[in-house]
Amino acid sequence: HKNLEIEKKMAQDQFSSAMDSNDQAATTEAKKEMLLIIEREKNNREAAKAMIRKADDVVETNDKDYVFIHFILNYLPKGLVGLLLAVILSAAMSSTASELNALGTITALDLYKRNKKDEFSPEHYLKVSKLFTLLWGIVAILIACVANLFDNLIQLVNIIGSIFYGNVLGIFLLAFFFRFVKGNAVFIAAIITQVAVILVWYLDWMSYLWLNAFGCALVILLAIVLESFDRLHKNPPIKTI
Incomplete structure (x- = not known):
């Protein structure tokens, strides 16, 4: 070697x-x-x-997931090792807590509440959001139990992120800078883009890190095109004789 x-x-x-x-x-x-x-x-x-x-x-x-740990244990000063581990654990717990709370809240309000015809008290929705948070926590634990079967966890996380992050970034950019594009066009463009990104990744047409830029550019382009066609259909040009 x-x-x-x-x-x-x-x-x-x-x-x-x-x-x-x-x-x-x-x-x-x-x-x-x-x-x-x-x-x-x-x-x-x-x-x-x-x-x-x-x-x-x-x-x-498997030695692919231990490069960072090896560097910490062998090349960092002893005093920084404990501090860095504490920072890593704090960041992991903070991000995990915020993600679970966000998932539980979004599921309770955007899915559960919108599909319920009856009106309930805020305490009811609070309990429902806690149950959804528990449910998403169980899902995360199950995924973590299966993830160790993959050869390289760092690469797996980056691949999963690259498949979805570009599409989400494009939706945010549309909301900030292309406000003339309506929700229906964005929704359809996001669905088409997600299918296209998964297909490109499956066929290995490009490196998975480039999927972020590809998904972001594609969802913006499709949403603008779809919105233009929709406006043209609703307001056809007047023919003059």
């Missing part, structure tokens, strides 16, 4: 030099060399994991 690291650094230096000198042939050759080294490194990792599993089939062999 150490020898491969040395070879990789040499290949990267050759690639950088070839790029600086605009030597296309040398650039292509250096790139091929780096890809071969990366493939050899991957094969060595898989062989090491197989050897570990032979010795103990229960031991954890």
Whole structure:
């Protein structure tokens, strides 16, 4: 592994030099060399994991989610380690609490209350929102129990976020800067965009991080087009003879 690291650094230096000198042939050759080294490194990792599993089939062999923890334990000063862990735990608890409260409130008001014909007291809706918060907490726990089956949790979280964040960002930008676009056009554009983003991710047409920009641009474009067609349909141009 150490020898491969040395070879990789040499290949990267050759690639950088070839790029600086605009030597296309040398650039292509250096790139091929780096890809071969990366493939050899991957094969060595898989062989090491197989050897570990032979010795103990229960031991954890996934090393992709522990880079940050390894850096904290081995390279940060001792006094900062506890402070950083406390900050991470505080941020995790704060974000989790706010997300669960938001989900419970939105579910109680936008779904439950709107679909109930009878009027109830504020105390009733408070209890319902608490029950929905508990329900979403159970859902989060179930997802967490299944998430450890994936090879790389950090990548999994980023993929899930990239699939949905671009669409949501586009909706917010439409509300702030394109106020002439009405809700129906935004809703239809959001549905089409979400299906398109999932399809693009499934077919692997682009890196998952680019799905954020793709979803944001697509929902804005579709909403403007749909709103323009809707206005044209409601107010057709008057023909003059």
